[in-house]
Amino acid sequence: MTSPLDHDHDTLPDDVPGAGERPKSITLKDVARLAGLSPITVSRALHNPKLVKPDTIARVKEAAAAMGYIPNMLAGSLTTKRSRLIAAIVPQLSNSMFAETVQGLNDELSAHGYQLLLSVSNYSRQKEEDLLAAILSRQPDGIVLTGIHHQPGVRKKLLATGVPVVETWDLTPSPIDIAIGFSQERIGEKVAQYLLGKGYRRFASICARDERANRRRLALEAELRLHGVEPVATHMATPPTVLNLGREGLRAILAAGHAPEVVVCSSDVLAQGALIEAQAQGIAVPQQLGIMGFGDFDFAAYTHPPISSVHIDKRAIGVRAARSLIAKIEGRPPAGNVIDVGFELVERATTRTIVRQP
Amino acid sequence: MTSPLDHDHDTLPDDVPGAGERPKSITLKDVARLAGLSPITVSRALHNPKLVKPDTIARVKEAAAAMGYIPNMLAGSLTTKRSRLIAAIVPQLSNSMFAETVQGLNDELSAHGYQLLLSVSNYSRQKEEDLLAAILSRQPDGIVLTGIHHQPGVRKKLLATGVPVVETWDLTPSPIDIAIGFSQERIGEKVAQYLLGKGYRRFASICARDERANRRRLALEAELRLHGVEPVATHMATPPTVLNLGREGLRAILAAGHAPEVVVCSSDVLAQGALIEAQAQGIAVPQQLGIMGFGDFDFAAYTHPPISSVHIDKRAIGVRAARSLIAKIEGRPPAGNVIDVGFELVERATTRTIVRQP
DNA sequence: CTGTTAGCGCATTCAA
DNA sequence: TTGAATGCGCTAACAG
Numbered sequence: 001m002t003s004p005l006d007h008d009h010d011t012l013p014d015d016v017p018g019a020g021e022r023p024k025s026i027t028l029k030d031v032a033r034l035a036g037l038s039p040i041t042v043s044r045a046l047h048n049p050k051l052v053k054p055d056t057i058a059r060v061k062e063a064a065a066a067m068g069y070i071p072n073m074l075a076g077s078l079t080t081k082r083s084r085l086i087a088a089i090v091p092q093l094s095n096s097m098f099a100e101t102v103q104g105l106n107d108e109l110s111a112h113g114y115q116l117l118l119s120v121s122n123y124s125r126q127k128e129e130d131l132l133a134a135i136l137s138r139q140p141d142g143i144v145l146t147g148i149h150h151q152p153g154v155r156k157k158l159l160a161t162g163v164p165v166v167e168t169w170d171l172t173p174s175p176i177d178i179a180i181g182f183s184q185e186r187i188g189e190k191v192a193q194y195l196l197g198k199g200y201r202r203f204a205s206i207c208a209r210d211e212r213a214n215r216r217r218l219a220l221e222a223e224l225r226l227h228g229v230e231p232v233a234t235h236m237a238t239p240p241t242v243l244n245l246g247r248e249g250l251r252a253i254l255a256a257g258h259a260p261e262v263v264v265c266s267s268d269v270l271a272q273g274a275l276i277e278a279q280a281q282g283i284a285v286p287q288q289l290g291i292m293g294f295g296d297f298d299f300a301a302y303t304h305p306p307i308s309s310v311h312i313d314k315r316a317i318g319v320r321a322a323r324s325l326i327a328k329i330e331g332r333p334p335a336g337n338v339i340d341v342g343f344e345l346v347e348r349a350t351t352r353t354i355v356r357q358p
Numbered sequence: 359m360t361s362p363l364d365h366d367h368d369t370l371p372d373d374v375p376g377a378g379e380r381p382k383s384i385t386l387k388d389v390a391r392l393a394g395l396s397p398i399t400v401s402r403a404l405h406n407p408k409l410v411k412p413d414t415i416a417r418v419k420e421a422a423a424a425m426g427y428i429p430n431m432l433a434g435s436l437t438t439k440r441s442r443l444i445a446a447i448v449p450q451l452s453n454s455m456f457a458e459t460v461q462g463l464n465d466e467l468s469a470h471g472y473q474l475l476l477s478v479s480n481y482s483r484q485k486e487e488d489l490l491a492a493i494l495s496r497q498p499d500g501i502v503l504t505g506i507h508h509q510p511g512v513r514k515k516l517l518a519t520g521v522p523v524v525e526t527w528d529l530t531p532s533p534i535d536i537a538i539g540f541s542q543e544r545i546g547e548k549v550a551q552y553l554l555g556k557g558y559r560r561f562a563s564i565c566a567r568d569e570r571a572n573r574r575r576l577a578l579e580a581e582l583r584l585h586g587v588e589p590v591a592t593h594m595a596t597p598p599t600v601l602n603l604g605r606e607g608l609r610a611i612l613a614a615g616h617a618p619e620v621v622v623c624s625s626d627v628l629a630q631g632a633l634i635e636a637q638a639q640g641i642a643v644p645q646q647l648g649i650m651g652f653g654d655f656d657f658a659a660y661t662h663p664p665i666s667s668v669h670i671d672k673r674a675i676g677v678r679a680a681r682s683l684i685a686k687i688e689g690r691p692p693a694g695n696v697i698d699v700g701f702e703l704v705e706r707a708t709t710r711t712i713v714r715q716p
Numbered sequence: 717c718t719g720t721t722a723g724c725g726c727a728t729t730c731a732a
Numbered sequence: 733t734t735g736a737a738t739g740c741g742c743t744a745a746c747a748g
Contacts, residue, residue: 008598009419015661025725027724027725028725028726028727029724029725029726035734037734038734038735038736039725039726039727039735040726040727040728040735040736041733041734041735042735043727044727044733044734047727049393051733052733053733055477056733056734068515068518070483070491070494070495071495071725071726072436072497072724072725072726073495073726074432074435074436074441074496074497074498074724074725074726075724075725075726075727075740076723076725076726076727076741077432077726078430078432078433078436078724078726078727078739078740078741079725079726079727079728079739079740080726080727080728080740081714081740083432085496092461093457093458093460093461094457094458094460094461094463094673095457095458095656096457097451099453099454099457100451100452100453102451102452102476103450103451103452103478105477106451106478107478110477110478110489113474113492115492115493116475116476116477117475117479118464118470118474118475118476119464119474120461120464120465120468120474121666131468133428133472134471134473136428137428137429137430137431138432138443138473139430139431139432157426160426162426172711175658197741219738229540232476233717241655243656243660244654245713253376269656272657272660276660298453298600298601299601299630299657302601302630302661303660304662305659315452323398330584337733345744382743385740385741385742386741386742387742388745394721395718395719396720397719397741397742397743398718398719398720398743398744399717399718399719400746401742401743402717402718402743405743409717409718410718411718414718429741429742430740430741430742431742432739432740432741432742433724433740433741433742433743434743435724435742436725436740436741436742436743437723437724437741437742438724438742438743438744439724444730453733465718486735540748546730599742618729650723693718695720
């Protein structure tokens with residue numbers, strides 16, 4: 001299947017590699033000429049074989065292979081108005097939970113013949129808006145965003161284009177189009193309830209300057225207050241989320257004179273940082289300080305002690321985003337407009353029942 | 359700058375969101391009509407303002423904003439033969455060193471007005487070749503590959519298209535175009551020398567079924583043999599590389615009756631797995647078993663004990679790939695055809711000088 | 717500084 | 733089953 005291409009070298013000009021000249025491309029017309037057919041027949045033989053006699057298909061394939069023909073999808077998409085391109089914007093890629101979502105998204109897209117145009121917003125809505133302009137000009141068949149809050153006007157602009165959009169990692173009753181994620185609020189509440197149940201009363205937070213992380217934190221605090229507990233300290237960390245921010249966070253909280261019983265972190269990466277800082281300061285975890293993470297990263301189960309966290313099926317978000325988009329693009333009934341992938345609180349050894357002196 | 363768009367709602371048909379119909383797009387011609395100009399002037403006002411009178415530019419911008427005009431880059435690229443699109447293929451995204459390279463690549467591309475088309479090969483050369491066909495049809499201005507070994511014919515095909523190509527994470531005197539990475543062989547040798555210097559004599563490997571990892575392993579073994587040391591055991595792990603593969607690897611090696619003094623892993627992820635398995639089996643690291651990783655992941659410095667590793671500037675590979683590509687695309691002199699980003703052996707606590715009973 | 721003409725490479729529509 | 737004509741939306745090349 002690939003070998004016929006091997007003698008294309010005779011046909012093509014021997015260009016000096018490294019020189020800038022792009023060889024003029026071989027088009028459908030060239031293949032048609034070689035095969036003694038019209039361009040449209042070649043097009044059909046390649047993309048719509050049912051409409052063409054087997055003989056002809058063979059002739060076309062041979063000619064195409066012999067010439068090393070590469071279809072120009074820009075031209076194709078220009079007429080069909082279908083690009084088979086899905087664009088995605090994530091806040092961060094390295095050191096983040098989004099890498100797994102992107103991998104899932106890409107795997108599923110790839111399996112269906114779509115390709116992924118990836119951008120990174122660095123947690124900036126303005127950047128997201130700018131990226132969107134560039135993205136839309138490539139006529140994607142679908143768009144995957146992270147989060148449900150965007151720059152003013154973005155929703156309207158997206159709606160106006162009619163491109164299917166999936167918002168991920170969060171939930172809302174009124175998505176632009178489709179939302180796939182989980183409730184930040186329910187996580188905040190659940191974590192609060194869990195830790196209160198363990199007997200913790202003095203809470204601190206290390207929270208990334210990220211809208212979703214912050215909503216989890218606020219929901220946690222609201223739930224605490226319902227139970228008469230007032231959080232003692234919050235340290236905000238500016239993304240990108242790296243381990244050291246967790247260390248700095250705990251250091252700052254302690255330096256300010258706070259003595260939390262437990263510190264809730266908006267990411268396992270920060271939690272690991274806090275854990276390391278605690279150990280560096282000779283603070284026993286969980287005996288003297290509890291630590292709660294988020295995301296259930298692979299390493300969370302293997303730190304010493306392992307980090308209690310909130311598990312999110314990061315890959316599923318990507319896979320389902322791809323499926324929803326493809327379903328919509330291909331006119332099939334989507335699985336629903338708002339998909340809750342849920343979450344699961346995972347208790348490990350950085351939190352434990354508090355025993356207090358009476 | 360964005361507010362003029364806000365009253366586009368009057369101009370656009372109120373389409374029911376969720377319905378499938380894509381509103382017919384607003385073209386340059388529409389904007390030209392509204393502005394009372396020719397399409398080409400509008401085009402110039404938007405992309406080549408120097409050629410147009412300030413007045414006119416203002417008129418054009420106003421009209422474009424009022425209509426919510428979104429340029430169609432497919433059409434534009436079709437004529438200019440410039441797509442401002444860079445395609446990249448990585449073996450894996452989650453749990454991998456490549457996420458950082460992709461982030462660096464994307465950041466640098468984005469800063470120069472390029473966008474990233476990302477694909478994942480799952481360590482399969484066949485998949486790489488297939489992806490390449492799809493990629494080429496989108497007329498990218500440049501391509502970033504991982505590794506220097508490809509399916510037969512790939513090199514020739516790429517050369518025939520004339521698209522600038524960067525091969526990353528490895529080095530070769532004869533790249534397709536540009537190579538940016540480091541020498542697997544020198545790493546294997548260096549690691550061997552380092553561990554031999556520490557007194558280790560009984561070596562085992564846990565190695566991903568990945569061509570580069572394997573070459574590092576072979577180079578290590580060659581260097582060992584030069585010093586009269588024969589490795590005792592090798593366990594091959596099939597990607598994707600996840601922590602548990604490291605556990606299984608060490609378990610298998612020990613179960614086979616081998617008693618290595620040190621186990622060399624092709625990734626810190628595997629090394630962490632091996633570390634955890636050792637601890638689970640009550641084997642003291644580094645006292646009874648040394649462990650050597652690769653990649654110097656963020657977590658490597660923070661495991662217990664921290665993992666000795668080989669540091670690679672993962673992000674720099676991406677950034678320099680972007681720069682080289684852009685330089686070449688824009689006709690500027692590239693920094694060189696083969697760029698060695700080097701590596702650094704980082705000694706931590708999973709390896710230490712061996713003291714042997716006489 | 718602005719406009720006219722032409723064509724990028726392909727697939728849709730209609731015809732044979 | 734195959735082909736001819738046409739246009740997708742834009743910009744290069746050449747006027748003026």
